[in-house]
Amino acid sequence: MNYYITTFCYGKKYEPIKSKWCHRIETMCKNSFFEIFTTCNINLIYGFRYAWWDLVRLYNNINLLLKTQKPVVNVDIDLIIEKDIEQIVNLDYDLIISKEIGNDEAFPKEYSNILGFGICSGFYIIKPSATIFMSKMYDLMKTNNETYSDQVNLMKYIVNNEHTIYYEDAILDNIKYTNIIINIDNIKICVLDFNIIIRDPIFNIGQFGNHINIDNVGGTQNFLQYFDNNLESLPLTCRCGKSHLGDNNICNHLEIRNNKQEITN
DSSP states (O other): OOEEEEEEOOSTTTGGGHHHHHHHHHHHOTTEEEEEEOSOOSOOTTOSOTTHHHHHHHHHHHHHHHHHOSOEEEEOTTEEEOSOOHHHHTSSOSEEEEEOTTGGGSSSHHHHHHHSSOEEEEEEEEOGGGHHHHHHHHHHHHHOSSOOOHHHHHHHHHHHSOOEEEEEEEEETTEEEEEEEEEETTEEEEEOOTTTEEESOOSOSSOSEEEOOGGGGTSHHHHHHHHHSOGGGSOOOSOTTOGGGTOOOOOOHHHHHHHHHHHHO
16 A cells, blocks of 8 residues: 655754655655655644644644545654554554553653553554544644643543543564554554554664654764664663753663673674
8 A cells, every 4th residue: 555654854953864764764665655844834823832843744744644545654753764664554543653652651641640551643644534533633732722742632632532442463574563442533543562663762673663862862963873773782762861861760771782682692
């Protein structure tokens, strides 16, 4: 199935990533077309506050969906695709979205505490069957006087409206994953197994994508290394122990990585 991959690239922090991101998509995802949104082309009712980019990219993704009637995949420009994602696109759900790190402590905690998990909108797939639902989300985001965040607004909507949650297994690239399925408003939302699209990856376990916070690795130029080098030969992408990022916790991820390498060797 043909589908579209999109991203939003705005500002000096992200502009240098664009060429490598495009090359990776062209190389990995053979049946896709891609579009990069680079301007704020909507009226932001509450101005350029946090997560305004969520609103811009959703507006453009819905328009592309309406125009093409093809699945539209949002892939953040700081998310590095490692495998062809067509198998994920072909999963039989209306909206597919990656899982946030942290389980019931994921941002925002007031909703992940209830759901037991969080969603991460750095990777999501809208099928034509989810157009009405996501248009409703866009309206809620745009008129929410507290935050534009798609992550917050979608989780809030799920918590505050009738829904059911269950689990389904899927085999992708010969690996078994367990996804969370949410039935709501006559659509099915699939929250992907965390190991399909990994936030703050520690090592390679066959994931389809690595979602890496640029600040966690020391800026744009350091981030670009993760396109060209083995993940496990590069610094950890987590925030732990990085006082300049406001985290003074002891990081145990290096020990986890080293233990895995020792077992492998």
